[in-house]
Amino acid sequence: MTEVKLLVCGAFNDEERARFDANYPNIYAETPDDIAAVAEDIRAGITAVVFKGHAPFGGAAMDPLSGLGLIANFGVGYDAIDVAAASARGVKVTNTPNVLNDDVADLAVGMMLAQTRNMVEGDALTRSGQWAAGTNLPLNRKMSGGTVGICGMGRIGREIADRLAAFKMDIHYHSRSEKETPGWTYHADPVSLAKAVDWFVVALVGGSETEGYVSAEVINALGEKGIICNISRGSTIDEGAMLDALEQGKIAGAALDVFLNEPKIDERFYALKNVVLQPHQGSGTHETRRDMAELQLSNVTAYFEGRDLVTPVN
Ligand code: 8YV
Numbered sequence: 001m002t003e004v005k006l007l008v009c010g011a012f013n014d015e016e017r018a019r020f021d022a023n024y025p026n027i028y029a030e031t032p033d034d035i036a037a038v039a040e041d042i043r044a045g046i047t048a049v050v051f052k053g054h055a056p057f058g059g060a061a062m063d064p065l066s067g068l069g070l071i072a073n074f075g076v077g078y079d080a081i082d083v084a085a086a087s088a089r090g091v092k093v094t095n096t097p098n099v100l101n102d103d104v105a106d107l108a109v110g111m112m113l114a115q116t117r118n119m120v121e122g123d124a125l126t127r128s129g130q131w132a133a134g135t136n137l138p139l140n141r142k143m144s145g146g147t148v149g150i151c152g153m154g155r156i157g158r159e160i161a162d163r164l165a166a167f168k169m170d171i172h173y174h175s176r177s178e179k180e181t182p183g184w185t186y187h188a189d190p191v192s193l194a195k196a197v198d199w200f201v202v203a204l205v206g207g208s209e210t211e212g213y214v215s216a217e218v219i220n221a222l223g224e225k226g227i228i229c230n231i232s233r234g235s236t237i238d239e240g241a242m243l244d245a246l247e248q249g250k251i252a253g254a255a256l257d258v259f260l261n262e263p264k265i266d267e268r269f270y271a272l273k274n275v276v277l278q279p280h281q282g283s284g285t286h287e288t289r290r291d292m293a294e295l296q297l298s299n300v301t302a303y304f305e306g307r308d309l310v311t312p313v314n
Pocket residue numbers: 052053054074075076077078100280282283
């Protein structure tokens with residue numbers, strides 16, 4: 001019998017599963033918590049896991065795999081994986097950076113426009129025949145030429161800023177250190193950034209170090225013209241404070257692709273008219289998901305063949 005070395009874990013679609021099947025005999029577990037239930041003789045042969053999703057993958061889920069050497073994540077954000085626990089066990093972690101930058105940045109700009117120009121309501125008005133019957137969409141607000149703050153000027157933040165610069169927006173940003181930019185304004189702290197802008201785009205990495213980074217103080221500093229766009233992780237924003245501010249008109253609106261407790265998000269969002277909500281689809285195009293899958297697989301292949309990992313995390 002061929003030895004099964006690969007465990008596939010998470011919500012991979014049929015095409016992604018078929019790609020693994022074509023390359024390596026594998027065994028499947030729906031979530032990290034299900035790994036311990038895989039038969040012991042199979043678990044003993046597993047040396048690599050390909051992982052997709054946001055269910056926590058901690059040390060307790062790694063321990064049943066005594067020969068584990070690699071967790072290859074499908075996604076640039078690996079906050080679901082306890083990397084410290086992996087490192088302590090000698091397990092390498094990889095991710096899929098860069099290939100999704102364009103799609104995530106495109107979605108951020110699209111959501112900002114949809115929110116600002118009231119496109120969701122405009123679609124409903126047109127589709128329902130109300131426009132034909134004489135009702136016009138209320139006037140909305142101009143985005144081009146506005147002032148935007150990018151909170152987190154990593155690879156994705158930079159792609160968003162470049163796009164918004166083409167919208168003639170005045171670009172401000174906050175990140176750990178000042179970057180080389182075409183004259184954009186750096187802010188050493190997020191409150192100062194929020195005070196200076198009307199659109200506030202969150203492009204931070206996830207994980208414990210950025211939990212609640214966009215705090216109530218930051219949200220209130222944005223003010224009543226402020227619109228928040230988040231394409232990073234729900235955890236980066238104090239979500240309760242943002243919901244309060246949206247409900248009370250302390251900020252003007254939000255455009256969100258990520259939330260706490262996805263997909264069972266806080267139902268307070270459903271009642272809000274000043275938000276555009278997306279189902280965490282930032283990287284969700286055929287092209288990018290294929291590139292992410294290929295990058296993930298090339299890390300696995302490199303590992304099995306004893307070569308350097310392509311995109312190591314630890
Ligand atoms: C997810 C993402 O990985 O790359 C990331 O960090 O959030 C997404 O691309 C994807 O939705 C699969 O869970």
